Amino acid sequence: MNGAKGFYNRQSIELIKLNDHHVFPKKSGIKLTNENSILNRTLIQESTNKEILKEKPSENIEEMKKNLGTEDKVKEVLRTHLIDEKSFVAMKNNDYEEFLKTRGEFIVAGMLNRIKA
Numbered sequence: 001m002n003g004a005k006g007f008y009n010r011q012s013i014e015l016i017k018l019n020d021h022h023v024f025p026k027k028s029g030i031k032l033t034n035e036n037s038i039l040n041r042t043l044i045q046e047s048t049n050k051e052i053l054k055e056k057p058s059e060n061i062e063e064m065k066k067n068l069g070t071e072d073k074v075k076e077v078l079r080t081h082l083i084d085e086k087s088f089v090a091m092k093n094n095d096y097e098e099f100l101k102t103r104g105e106f107i108v109a110g111m112l113n114r115i116k117a
Contacts, residue, residue, distance in 0.1 A: 004080045007048050007060075008067040019049035023083070024096045027054040032096055039100045039107070042081040057091035057099070082107055 004013050021044040026035050034040075052060050064074045075088055083091070084106040090099035 004043065005077045006045050007052075007064055007077060008045075010068065010073070010077055013043065013045060017046045018043045019046045021049045021052075023091065024057055024094075024099065025053060025055065028056045028094075029054075030056060030094055030096055034100075037100060039103045040096075042083075044081075056094050058094050061088075061092055082110065 005011065006013055021042055022035060023040050023042060024030055024032055024035065026032065032040075052063065055063070061071075061074055064077065065071055068074055068077065075085065078088055078091075083103060086102035087099055087106060090096075090102055
């Protein structure tokens with residue numbers, strides 16, 4: 001995590017009861033392979049996870065926009081969950097394979113930057 005914020009309220013999630021959330025939920029209706037990949041997971045508030053348990057990522061993004069006000073604020077929150085612009089676009093398009101690819105690349109690049117620092 002990178003100072004992760006709540007999906008709907010941008011509060012720090014460090015002191016909140018957390019759930020292991022599938023970014024692309026198993027019950028979303030999207031065909032998933034290896035749905036339990038670490039790249040498809042992030043920690044979010046338990047109450048939020050219960051609300052979005054069956055939502056497609058594109059639906060979740062729309063709900064986040066309603067709660068946060070703008071797409072830029074949604075992107076800001078998702079970045080704290082190590083979800084970059086390319087991964088955000090894959091979420092908007094409900095493109096699971098592209099999401100895994102781009103999020104994996106983003107996380108690896110971040111790790112390499114930290115190793116070099």
